Amino acid sequence: MPRRVQQLRDHDTNPCLVETDASRKCMDENDYKKDMCTAYFLQYKSCRKFWHDIMMQRKRNGVKPEMPSAEERKKILESMGKPY
DSSP states (O other): OOHHHHHHTOTTTOTTHHHHHHHHHHHHHTTTOGGGGHHHHHHHHHHHHHHHHHHHHHHHTTOSSSSOOHHHHHHHHHHHOOOO
């Protein structure tokens, strides 16, 4: 598997792996008719926006790494409820 693909499949790198897989599965099951998977795309987009905002906040605050680890993200989601 190419390195870039491995990074995208890594839970520490990709906070929206579940949403990515769900939208891909929807596309596969619906013969790539995008209009059938709109809800999955919106969920993915909301997830990306949420974690991007977290990254930008951490960057402004000087927190390293900017993207929380998978374990940290799990704690964040548990404390907030799933915001997306």
